[in-house]
Every structure is written in structure tokens, then in C-alpha cells.
Amino acid sequence: MGPAAVATLLVQGMFLGGLYALAGYGFSISLGIIREINVAHGDLMILAAYISLVVLSTWRVFPLLSLLLTVPAMFTVGWLLQRLLLNRALRRGPSHVVVVTFALGIAIENLLLILFSYNNRTLATGYLLQGISLGAVQLPLVMAVDFAASVVVLAALQLIMGHTMLGRAMRAVPANEPAARIIGIRPERIYPLAMGLAMAVNAVAGVLLGSTFVFYPSVGPDYMLIAFGTVILGGLGSLLGTFIGGLVMGEVFVLSGYMFGATYQMMATLIVIFVIMVLSPRGILRGEIF
């Protein structure tokens, strides 16, 4: 195996990792800020891909332009979901959120099945699937777009978290909830905004993975597992950690696929997560951002 082939694998892993991180950011936000496990995270991501599919079948535009509608739509879905359903569940305890979102995930899957059948879909057009070459490395353009989008979204989230009053409030609530209330922050108002933000990011993830791979109504839980992996690998409460966690998972996925075949990719990835969790139980970056 020549150096060009190795480089191709590594870059492919990195780009895939960027997409995985994109799938993880929203999960990182709901877990780190709202402290709830959204089991329907992957299904909501796939929902965004289907919303984009509908948009693209109505207006035949460049796939990524559908984000202009999908992102605000998913922000609204996230806001309403938290405001109407999850805030109430949260008041009874975190395990109620797991039950409610588990049911929500099944409902979304079945709704998508009724509306779109179980056929494989993709948002990609010829242009996005064209190969590009970076030096000796040959890859489809869409994977480079995935990685670039992941970096841009990370930077935007860091900006919001670090330099806006809303971002400060989002980090303050999990850090010390009683104190947050005393200075006039209402967590029950912050949570829907955080969930809206998480789902807006999830829309980007859904549209990009729908442009990179095929999707079908029941594929959501696979991406939920990936999102979960990036977040616990990177460390709870650190978006940069989620990004790094995504890169690790992407590399392991691609390299293990090359070495042992596709059957063992997921297992290899889970083993690496397990090993890192044993060595550093709080993840690679020990959660400092939120």
C-alpha cells in the first residue's frame, strides 16, 4: 500500500469524522446544557434530511440551498419539542425524557415510513459526487464539504457560546442552576432555545449526511449512536471535544473498514470508545466549555 493510498484513507477518515462531529454537536448541546438524553436525536436528523428532500423536489435547487428552509424549520421543531414536551418531562426527572424521546423516535420513523416508504433516498446530485483531488488524495467533493461545514458550524457555535449573552446563560444554567435563577435567568426559557439551536445544527447534519450517504426512515438510531460516541469520547460539555471525538471515530471507522472489512467497522469503533473511556473516563477534553 503506497503513501497516496494511506493519505487517502486518513483524509477520508478525517472528513467522515467531520460529518460525525456534525451529527454530535446537537447531542452535545442537549446533553451538556439541558442535561437530557434525546434518544430521538438521530431520527430528528433524518427528519431534517426528508424535509430537505421535499424542499428539493419542489424547487430543483442546489441541495445545500435547502438548508435555508430546513434549518429554521428544525429550529422551530426543537423549540416546540422542548417547550411543549421535554420541559415537562424534565421536571419529573431525566429518565422521563428518555422515555418520551424514545417514543418520539418511533413516531418519527413510522411517520416517515408512511410518507416516504422504506426506499433508500439521497439528496446528492452529480456535482456534489464528483471527485476532487487534494494532492495525491482522491475523494468525492461532498466529503470535503462535510468537513468544511463541520468546522464552520463549530466556529459559529463557539462564537455563540463564548461571546453572546444567550451563550453565557446557556453555560451558566448547568454550571449552577440556583445561581442562574438568582441573576434572572429562567432555565425553562433557555432550554427551548438550546434545543432549537441543537436541532438547527442537526438540520445541517441531516442534509449533509443525506447528501453523502443514502438514508431511509429507520436509519436514525445508527446516527444517534455515532452522535453519542462523539460526545462521550470528546468529553461532556465541550464542543471542541465533540469535534475531536468525531475525528477519532471517523479515522477508526475508515481504517478498520480497510483492515478488517465493513462488518467490523462499528465494532472497532465501539472498542476504541470503550478503551478511551477506561483510560480517560471524562473524555479526551475534560468538558470545560459549558
Add this chain to the structure above:
Amino acid sequence: MLLALKSVEAGYGDLRVLRDVSMDVGEGELVALIGPNGAGKSTLFKVICGVIKPDSGRIYFMGRDITGLPPERICRMGIALVPEGRGLFPNLSVRDNLELGLYGIPRAPVKERLDFVYSIFPVLRERSRQRAGSLSGGEQQMLAVGRALMGAPRLLILDEPSSGLAPIVVDRLYESVRKLTDRMSIIIGEQNIKRPTSIAHRWYVIENGRIVMEGSAKRPAKDLQTAYFGVGTD
């Protein structure tokens, strides 16, 4: 009167903590609230700030009835609480903690307020990029007071600011607080008598949720100590 409490009763669920509490704070006045462990000081402060709703009685601030208003409204009207245990966000930077003191106050002059706080506690400027959790106990207390000052409150409430601090640090903190009285009214809640009463214009003693004694700077702390031997002095 800036703040007036009229027969306030409050508690947690069925547990009634405050009973028939009435107290006043005038403009520019520094008032000490003295009481032993579990007397109800923190509960009273939480009631004033709207975190706990009183079961009965009324609270007036600047002549307006604020009973039952939510905390964010009361904050915006100009009451800032430095809670017991300081209430900082340890993983956020000193600067972020300070800026959060302006939460819900749109178009506040951020730079000006930061400069004001830094002028009172210069060490916070040096530490502005550091995590709040990495500060010393005294610096953390300064940060907590600084954050409350960011919103330029009319009434500043300090709940046991001296707890966990070395006496010399407490002296410096009290000196800074005393200087603030030309800008705002202040309530200090403490367990010990000597220090708060030495700078307060007036004081109240609370025991088992009732105001059992009150007096002014003219009634010396010694007098208070003899009456109030249930608690140690400092």
C-alpha cells in the same frame, strides 16, 4: 423607604420558616441582618429576590408592590443578591461571570460597568480570563459582589459574605462594601455581630424566622451582645 417588608410569611412547602417579618431599608442605608444558623436569613433574601414566593405579607421596592414578581423582573428593577456560597459559575471565566450580571438588562454600558467593578476590585481585571473556579476564596467573593454590581443595583444584598474567609480578607471586603453606600443601599446578612454592626447604620436580629430585636448605630453592639448570647462573636 427603598425597601419595605410588611408581615412577610414564607417557607418551603408546608414548612413555615419566616413569621411576621417586617423590616425597612432606606436610601443609602447599610442594614445588617444578624441571625444564627437556620434563623431564616437566606430564606428572607430569596423572598425579596422573588426566588421564593411569600405565603402572605407584602414587599414594596421604591414604592411599588413587588410581591410575587418573578426574579428576572426584580433583578431588572435594581435588586441584586450575592447568594450564600457566592453563586458563581466555576467553569466560566471571570469576565463571563461579570457580564452575566447584566443578563436581561439590554443596552447596558458593558465597558463602563466592567471598569467600575475593576476599579473596586482591581484583582478581577488581572484575573479576567481565568476560570472563576480557579480564584481564591476572597477573590471569588469579590467576583460575586462584582457581578452583582454590574447591573448598578439600587439595593445590594450580601448573604454571609465573610463565610470561609480569613479575617484580614473579610476586613478588606467590608471596607470595599462600606464605600459603596454612597451609591446604593446594602443589606448584609451574617451570623456574627461585631463586624456587620460596626459598619451598619441599623441592624435587625432574626431568630427562628422572627425579627426579635432591632437597633441603630447609636445602640452599641456591646448592648446587642449581652442580649444575644446565643451566637458567638467574631
